Structures are given as C-alpha cells and as structure tokens.
Amino acid sequence: MSGNSVINITLAGETDWPGFRKEARALLAKLIAPVGVAWHTPASSTADLFSDLDVSPTSPVTSAHAHGPINLVVPSSFVTLCETVILHNDPARFGLLYRLLWRLVHEPALRNDPLDADRVKAQHMAQSVRRDMHKMKAFVRFRTIEREEGKPPLHVAWFEPDNHIVEAVAPFFMRRFTQMEWAILTPERSVHWNGERLHFGPGGEPRDAPAPDAGEALWLTYYANIFNPARLKMAMMKKEMPVKYWHNLPEAELISGLAADAMARSGHMVEAAPTQPARRIVPVARVAAPTAPTAPHRGVAGAEDVVRGLFMEPIAADNPVQALAILKEATDRCRECPIGKHATQSVFGEGPVHAALMVVGEQPGDQEDLHGRPFVGPAGRLFDQALAQLGWPREQLYVTNAVKHFKFELRGKRRIHQTPTQREAAACLRWLESEIEQVQPRALIALGATAARALLGRPVAVTRERGQWHEDARGRKVLVTLHPSALLRSDPSEHEQAYKAWLDDLALASEWLKHAV
Numbered sequence: 001m002s003g004n005s006v007i008n009i010t011l012a013g014e015t016d017w018p019g020f021r022k023e024a025r026a027l028l029a030k031l032i033a034p035v036g037v038a039w040h041t042p043a044s045s046t047a048d049l050f051s052d053l054d055v056s057p058t059s060p061v062t063s064a065h066a067h068g069p070i071n072l073v074v075p076s077s078f079v080t081l082c083e084t085v086i087l088h089n090d091p092a093r094f095g096l097l098y099r100l101l102w103r104l105v106h107e108p109a110l111r112n113d114p115l116d117a118d119r120v121k122a123q124h125m126a127q128s129v130r131r132d133m134h135k136m137k138a139f140v141r142f143r144t145i146e147r148e149e150g151k152p153p154l155h156v157a158w159f160e161p162d163n164h165i166v167e168a169v170a171p172f173f174m175r176r177f178t179q180m181e182w183a184i185l186t187p188e189r190s191v192h193w194n195g196e197r198l199h200f201g202p203g204g205e206p207r208d209a210p211a212p213d214a215g216e217a218l219w220l221t222y223y224a225n226i227f228n229p230a231r232l233k234m235a236m237m238k239k240e241m242p243v244k245y246w247h248n249l250p251e252a253e254l255i256s257g258l259a260a261d262a263m264a265r266s267g268h269m270v271e272a273a274p275t276q277p278a279r280r281i282v283p284v285a286r287v288a289a290p291t292a293p294t295a296p297h298r299g300v301a302g303a304e305d306v307v308r309g310l311f312m313e314p315i316a317a318d319n320p321v322q323a324l325a326i327l328k329e330a331t332d333r334c335r336e337c338p339i340g341k342h343a344t345q346s347v348f349g350e351g352p353v354h355a356a357l358m359v360v361g362e363q364p365g366d367q368e369d370l371h372g373r374p375f376v377g378p379a380g381r382l383f384d385q386a387l388a389q390l391g392w393p394r395e396q397l398y399v400t401n402a403v404k405h406f407k408f409e410l411r412g413k414r415r416i417h418q419t420p421t422q423r424e425a426a427a428c429l430r431w432l433e434s435e436i437e438q439v440q441p442r443a444l445i446a447l448g449a450t451a452a453r454a455l456l457g458r459p460v461a462v463t464r465e466r467g468q469w470h471e472d473a474r475g476r477k478v479l480v481t482l483h484p485s486a487l488l489r490s491d492p493s494e495h496e497q498a499y500k501a502w503l504d505d506l507a508l509a510s511e512w513l514k515h516a517v
C-alpha cells in the first residue's frame with residue numbers, strides 16, 4: 001500500500017465470518033494497518049453463509065501470502081467475540097474487529113486491558129446481539145396455515161430483529177420445533193424448516209404472515225388469566241418485553257386493557273374478605289379420586305366464552321395451581337388437532353406444583369379419558385407398582401401426558417388406543433410446555449417415544465437411548481425409558497426381565513433426586 005490509498009474489501013454478506021477471517025489473515029500477513037482498509041457488504045445476500053463454518057477453539061492466523069513470518073494465535077474468547085459481533089447491524093463492526101485483531105498482534109498489552117475503548121465497544125455490540133437473539137427466541141409467535149390434503153400445516157411467524165441473527169437463531173427453532181413445518185419471516189431474511197433441513201431466503205413483509213388463529217385465542221385466554229394485577233410492574237415488563245415487539249405479540253393487545261384495570265383489580269384483591277374462590281373446575285392438583293365414569297363429551301365453547309367466564313371469577317393469577325386449572329380448561333376446549341373432538345374430555349396433569357420430578361407419558365387411555373385423570377388404567381397400575389418398589393410416593397410426582405386427549409379407533413363397542421401422529425403431538429406441545437413452565441420440575445422422565453420426542457424436540461430411538469439422561473433445548477434433564485404399556489404388550493416370558501430393566505431405568509431418577517435436594 002502506498003500514500004493514502006485504501007484497500008476495499010467486499011464480503012459475501014452481512015454475516016460472512018469465514019470471508020472476514022480469510023481477508024483479515026491476508027491483510028495481517030501483508031502488514032496492512034486497519035486505517036488502510038474499508039470493509040463493505042453487498043446491499044443484500046441470499047447465500048447460505050454458515051454452511052462451511054469451521055472454527056477451532058484457538059485459531060492460528062497464518063497466511064500463505066505472508067510477507068514476513070506471522071504465526072498468530074488469538075485467544076479463543078476473541079474468536080467467540082468476533083462470531084457474535086459480526087452479527088451486529090453496525091457497518092463499522094468489521095473495521096472494529098480488524099483493528100482489534102491488528103492490535104492483538106502489535107500491542108500484546110491489549111489482552112490485559114479490559115477497559116480499552118475498542119474492547120468495550122465490541123463487548124457492547126456482542127451484548128446487544130445476544131439480547132436480540134434472546135428476544136427472538138422468546139417473542140416469535142407462530143400462526144398456522146392449513147394446506148391442501150396430505151400436507152402438514154405450516155406455522156409462520158413474523159419477527160423484526162435489530163441485528164443479522166436469523167441464521168444464528170434458526171437452529172434453536174429447528175431443535176425446538178423439529179416435528180413442525182415452520183417459517184420465520186423478517187425484513188431482511190427468511191428461514192423455512194421443512195422437517196429435514198433449513199432453507200434461508202430473502203426477507204418478507206408483515207402481510208406475508210397469516211392472520212390470528214383459534215389456537216391463538218386460547219393462548220390469549222391463558223395469558224389474560226395468568227396476568228396478576230398485584231404484581232404489575234410496567235417498567236420491568238417493558239424492559240423484559242420491549243414495546244417494539246408488542247405489535248407482533250398476540251398477548252400484547254391485552255396488556256393495555258389489563259394494565260388499565262390493574263389498580264382497581266389489585267385494590268379489590270387487597271380489600272376482599274378471605275373467601276374460597278368459586279371455581280368452575282376443580283384444581284387438578286387436588287382432584288378427588290374418580291368414582292364413576294364422567295359424562296359424555298360436551299359441546300365446544302367459543303374462546304370468547306372462555307375469556308368471559310374466567311374473567312368473572314376471582315383470580316389469584318400468581319397461583320400455579322390456578323394457572324394449571326385454567327390450562328386444563330383450555331385444553332378441554334382445544335380443537336387444534338382432530339383428536340379433541342372424539343375424546344370425552346382432556347386429561348391434564350396432576351401432582352404438586354413445583355414437584356421436583358415430572359413424568360410425561362404419551363396420551364390418556366380409555367380409563368383416563370373416562371376418569372379425567374392420568375395413569376389410572378392398566379399402564380397406570382403398573383406405574384404405581386413401580387413407584388411402590390422404588391419408594392417414590394406418587395403424590396410427590398407431577399404426572400402428565402404429551403398429548404391431552406385420548407386417540408382411539410372404535411372396534412365394535414371397544415375403543416382401541418391409537419398412537420398420536422407427530423403432527424398431533426406437535427399441536428399439543430404448547431400445552432405441555434405451559435404445564436412445565438408452571439411446575440418447573442428439576443428433571444423429567446419421558447415414558448415412550450412420543451413423550452421423548454416432545455421433550456427433546458427430535459426423534460428418539462427409545463430402545464437405544466433409554467436409561468440415560470438427556471438434555472432438552474433449554475438444558476432441562478430428561479430421562480428416557482419405555483412407556484409402561486410397552487411392558488404390558490411384551491411377551492409374557494420376557495415380562496419379568498423387561499420390568500426389572502424398566503425399574504433400573506427409573507431408579508436413575510431416584511438417584512438424581514437424592515443428590516438434587
């Protein structure tokens with residue numbers, strides 16, 4: 001380089017980390033100072049930029065084009081910082097990162113100066129990107145598009161991130177919603193998961209996303225009922241859920257109305273005499289033992305009826321027991337998949353809120369459907385027998401199912417269990433997730449493939465993966481084992497051995513619980 005000439009570098013796209021790394025190595029090797037480099041990106045790029053990303057924990061920066069002997073090893077933390085900062089929307093980020101790299105080579109003392117202005121600026125950018133990624137994971141709301149016969153529904157969300165984070169966050173949604181086909185549209189990029197791979201494309205517009213659906217109405221009902229006026233801290237709420245995201249959040253349309261009523265409602269809660277709230281349904285955690293089959297299936301109320309009915313009752317919305325009861329009510333009326341309309345009632349979980357261990361089965365069976373309680377049929381009795389042998393009091397466990405309604409086919413007068421499809425289990429996942437959110441167990445046990453898939457967000461080969469702790473996308477511990485009904489179906493000659501192996505699997509949770517207290 002001579003005089004005041006500037007080298008212009010154009011990267012392949014906004015998040016071209018491999019390209020940036022290659023160019024920075026070459027520039028460093030030629031001893032070209034940061035002031036002599038101008039970084040650019042095309043106005044838009046649709047390339048799959050991360051497809052060949054390969055970053056080692058410490059990255060030797062060397063170049064075949066080196067004019068002098070350069071063999072730089074940068075701290076792995078710097079590589080991590082670069083990978084995050086490069087997602088920021090500030091066009092100056094590439095210049096900043098190259099300047100930091102240059103200074104790491106030429107100013108060794110920089111590594112020991114956390115207050116250096118360039119380092120601080122890069123850290124702020126990384127923090128802003130991480131916050132943006134967190135908000136995207138928290139505030140994406142899918143809406144469902146029904147498609148032609150034979151095609152699964154497509155779940156589409158609109159989101160407006162501040163930074164170039166779509167490629168970086170997409171794998172989170174892929175793991176989280178493996179069974180669903182979904183797309184997330186943003187102004188700059190879009191991503192589509194077809195059940196097998198992620199496809200990235202150009203951005204879209206808000207009108208490309210579908211209108212609210214029935215499932216969303218139920219979600220609004222739930223949100224309205226867990227809203228606690230006595231705990232309303234508007235500034236904190238806006239910090240956690242910034243106003244700029246509200247127009248894409250269905251629940252946001254409720255906030256102003258609920259907040260406006262909050263003072264009056266919380267005043268009423270304080271002044272009200274201590275009475276037992278009149279509940280429309282019995283809290284599931286304290287439900288009495290069944291005495292007789294329940295009444296046949298009743299008609300479906302509209303979501304508006306649910307909202308009105310529940311709003312008229314005293315609400316202690318910070319009470320997880322009540323929140324779970326509201327969820328049960330919502331699942332009872334849910335018709336997001338075809339199973340709901342044939343079952344007698346939904347069968348929600350039961351057990352103490354904040355139980356350390358949550359056990360998740362597949363779906364209610366014939367007896368559960370009639371009694372409205374999980375694990376009370378033949379498989380439930382085997383489960384109870386195992387609990388007795390393990391010394392686990394059932395009343396200390398929270399027991400539920402991945403799918404809340406009983407799926408069956410009629411053979412004569414008998415209702416024969418049918419395994420829910422992936423699509424049905426995926427439709428029901430939001431209820432299970434909401435249930436887990438209220439109970440917040442320390443660990444979960446997945447009984448069978450449907451439960452394991454729902455909890456781990458991927459297909460699970462139960463016979464191969466049983467008897468081991470796994471982690472879900474949120475870092476929760478999940479033990480996988482067989483569903484007790486699989487034991488009931490096993491060859492009688494193998495039953496004893498299969499039962500013993502199943503107990504051994506379950507006993508792992510016993511050990512973990514002992515150490516987790």
Ligand code: SF4
Binds near residue numbers: 332335
């Ligand atoms: Fe809704 Fe789940 Fe019942 Fe399907 S099984 S209707 S998703 S509650």
